Amino acid sequence: MSELSFAPARAAHVRVSGVHVSFGGRPVLAGVDLVAASGDRVAVVGENGRGKTTLLRVLAGDLPVDRGEVHRAGSTGVADQQLPLGPADTVGALVDLELAAVRGALARLDDAAEALAEDRPGAADAYSAALAEAEALDAWDADRRVAVSLAALDAVDDRSRPLGTLSVGQRHRVRLACLLGAGHRVLLLDEPTNHLDAAGLDHLTERLRAHPGVVVLVSHDRALLADVATSVLDLDPSSDGRPRVYGGGYAGYVDARRAERARWESLHAEQVAERQRLADDLSAARNRLRDNWRPDKGHGRHTRATRAPGLVRAVHRRQEDLAAHVVAVPPPPTRFALPDLPGHGGATLLRAVGVTVAGRLDRPVDLALHAGDRLVVTGPNGAGKSTLLAVLAGESAPSTGGVTRARPVRVGWLGQESEPPGTRTAAALYDERVVRAGLAAPGAAAPGPAAPGSAAPGLAELGLLAGHDVHRPVAELSVGARRRLDLALVLADRPHVLLLDEPTNHLSAALVDELTAALGSTPAAVVIATHDRQLLRDTGTWPRLAL
Known part of the structure; x- marks a missing residue:
């Protein structure tokens, strides 16, 4: 309801x-x-x-x-991941749509004022209600607030500009500016x-x-x-399967969640161990019954007496104990496991000299990457961070300069946008990528655990997708699950160089923490382009390339 x-x-x-x-x-x-x-x-x-x-x-x-x-x-303003208008609509149309509540409130106030001036019955009450609505939205100042947010977010303010001519980022910044200014x-x-x-x-x-x-x-x-x-x-899910609300802001949540996770893991481990003990006792009792065990001659007053009836009762008791001891606490969620990525000691893995891209990366870039190198690419929107990573990955051609890669170095590139979703499953796409990379035999099932350097792990082993998502068509996955699949597909190639463009987009905070820790220790070279302030803090010791 x-x-x-x-x-x-x-x-x-x-x-x-x-x-x-x-x-x-x-x-x-x-x-x-x-x-x-x-x-x-x-x-x-x-x-x-x-x-x-x-x-x-x-x-x-x-x-x-x-x-x-x-x-x-x-009144409610919603900024979701899908724009409500099409590419032919304009920036002005999007502004008007997001300010519809403001426009409606001012129109109702004008109507109420006209009715009040004409002394219509009930006009005073209607005017008071309309005025309260407009004041609650601070409706008169909405357009100015939108203009301020458009400028602060570096968004297009030309209201005649078609949305289809804007980048994905520009369209979202326009919409966010409207919501921040609408007074919802x-x-x-x-x-x-x-x-x-x-x-x-x-x-x-x-x-x-x-x-x-x-x-x-x-x-x-x-x-x-x-x-x-x-x-x-x-x-x-928590230990009782229900969502939780935590006070104390985000820091309070992190501390409380960590403590609860530790209790959960401990309690689950204790219950699993107790069930195993009961199972071992049952197995021992069955073995003694099967062997028709009797005490040694001269062993107490029951010397040479059969113990079969007692053992049968013991087996039954242990069966009942085992049946009653259900592990009520579910296992905690899996953690992300970065596969063993290869190093390539001694050689320069990738080198860029004088790279520019007309209109997108104006400053010439020189860099060289070796095994284990770390680099964070920073700069404002439009500086060319994504363009540089695409050139390094070989997905775009530079206007000047060039990029060379050592053989047989593999480069993995995680762009900001996912491929259009299709009907194939996440597992099928991952397995195909593994086979194409030569890390599994054609027609083989999802690879299982392997020795470092020999094969890619199976998709489920990465801890990126929930079990029910692994075999679902990609079109049915959430935006976040598709982003996790994108990362899994990059890792399936077991690259020597990882190029990650805004890798935290759409990922949970827990996964980002685990991914950041793993990237710090892999022997592969890692390059990150990001605006994520916490990720920048967490990689504070990494070299920077400011564009």
Whole structure:
């Protein structure tokens, strides 16, 4: 059940109680509870596919729930991962669409003022209501706020410009600027930091911290969550299978989640060990019964007495104990495992000399990469970071200069955008990539564990995709799961050089932490281009290339 209504800023709230949503019979949200009032900024976290975007759709009123209640008060602005207009529509059309609530409030105020001037019955009450609505949105200042955000986010402000002529990043920045300026009392934001540079991130952080209403935020950006969130809703399963809400901001969540994970792993291990002990006791009792065991001659008053009846009872007792001892605590989620990537000692793996790309990378770039090298490429949007990585990967040709790669060096490139989703499964694509890289025999099943340097691990072993996603068509995967598959496909080649363009986009905070730690120790050369502030802090000892 949903209850959606307009309310002034001081009354803005979101309340979710016992919400369940399933797709195709598979639970996506199970027992979600959340209460947020004005001034609350709730971060929604969890592994890809846990239902973060689904929850935002539920809060927006775009998706009905199977069970539970959703209440929301206050006008709502939604920044999801799909634009609501087509390529032929203009920037101005997108601004008007996102400011529809503001335009409507001002139109209703004008109508009410006209009715008041004509002294129509009930005009005074209608005018008071319309004025309160416009004041709650601060409607008169909305266009100025949008203009300020367009400039701060380095977004196109030419309202006649067709959206199809803008990059993906530009289109998202225009939309985000509109939402930040519209005065909505409830903001629902899905990965708002994608495509923002340092200045844009600072502006977004400032605006969210100053927002007078409710913010519900899905983001992989750990720095934004640390700076903004007042509480965290974790959709990952806990030891009892239910989502958790943590107070104390993002830092409080990290500490509490770490402690809970340790308790969970310990309790699960204890239960597994106890079940194994019971199984061993049962096996020993059965062996003694099968061997018709008797005590040695002269052994107590039961000398030479048969023990068969007692052993039968012991076997039955242990069978009952084993049946009763179900491991009630589920195993904790798997962790990411970077495969053993090869080094290539002594030789220069990749060298770029005087590389430029007309209109996209104006500054000539020289660099040389050896095994184990680390490099972070920084710079504002448009500086050419993605262009440089594409040239290094051989996906784009330079206008001047050149790139040479040693043989038989393999280069793995993770771009920002996924390939169009198709009907093939994640496992089929991964296995094909492994075979093409010569790391498994054609027609072989998903490779199993292998000695370092000999073969790629199976897709499930990487800890990137949930079991139910491994054999699903890619078109059915979430954006985050497709991003994880992209990373898996790059790793399937077991590259000597890893080129990662904004690798944290759409990934969970836990996975980003694990990936960052793994990248620091691999013998492969690693180059990262990123605006992610926490990733920049975590790689603070790596050399920088500023464009």
